[in-house]
Amino acid sequence: MMIKNRRDYLHFLEQDRLALNVKPTLKNYLTHDIWRFQVALRKLEFRKNTSKTLIGKGYAAYLQLRVRRLGRKLGFSIPANVFGPGLSIAHAGTIVVNGKCKVGANCRVHVCVNIGGSLSKKGAAPHIGDDCYIGPGAKIYGDIKIGDNVAIGANAVVNKSFDSDCTIGGIPAKVIADQGPLEILKNKRTEIKY
Structure with missing residues (x-):
C-alpha cells in the first residue's frame, strides 16, 4: 500500500496521527518531534510517488534530505514507502x-x-x-x-x-x-x- 494521490496522503497522515494519539494542533506540530518526522516522511512519500516534473522531483529530493536530517536527530533510519497507514513510533531512539x-x-x-x-x-x-x-x-x-x-x-x-x-x-x-x-x-x- 503506497501513497498514490492527495487523498491517500491525507488518509495516511490522519491514521498516523490517530495511532500516535496526537491532537492536530500547531503546538504539537512544532513540538512533537516524532509527529513532525512522520509528517515529513508521508510528505516525502507523496511527492516521491506523484511528482512528474523536474521541479516536483527537486522538491522530493529536498524532502528526502529533510527526512534524513530529522531522522538523524531522532535516531531513525526509515526509508519512504515501507510502512502502511497508522504508523506509531513509540520513542525516539x-x-x-x-x-x-x-x-x-x-x-x-x-x-x-x-x-x-x-x-x-x-x-x-x-x-x-x-x-x-x-x-x-x-x-x-x-x-x-x-x-x-x-x-x-x-x-x-x-x-x-x-x-x-x-x-x-x-x-x-x-x-x-x-x-x-x-x-x-x-x-x-x-x-x-x-
Whole structure:
C-alpha cells in the first residue's frame, strides 16, 4: 500500500496521527518531534510517488534530505514507502529499517528495532502484516513473512516466518501466545478501511 494521490496522503497522515494519539494542533506540530518526522516522511512519500516534473522531483529530493536530517536527530533510519497507514513510533531512539521491507497498516514500533534484509537473497526483506506490535530491541531479518495481528516481544530475534494472530519472542523467536495485540488491546487503534 503506497501513497498514490492527495487523498491517500491525507488518509495516511490522519491514521498516523490517530495511532500516535496526537491532537492536530500547531503546538504539537512544532513540538512533537516524532509527529513532525512522520509528517515529513508521508510528505516525502507523496511527492516521491506523484511528482512528474523536474521541479516536483527537486522538491522530493529536498524532502528526502529533510527526512534524513530529522531522522538523524531522532535516531531513525526509515526509508519512504515501507510502512502502511497508522504508523506509531513509540520513542525516539535507534530504529533501522531496510528499504525493501513492507509493513502493513497500524504498526507500533519501539526503540532499538532493526528490520533488515537477507544476506543470501539480494533484495529479500521481511514483509510484516497489519496490526503488528514490534517491541523494544526486536531484530527482524531475512526473506520472511509475519502475518497480521502479531506481537513481537522485546529483544526477539525473528529470522523465520510466522502466521497471524500470535505473540512471538525469544532468541530465536517462537510462538509464546496464541493471541496478538488486537486481543490484548481489545480493539483496533485506528480505522484501516481503505
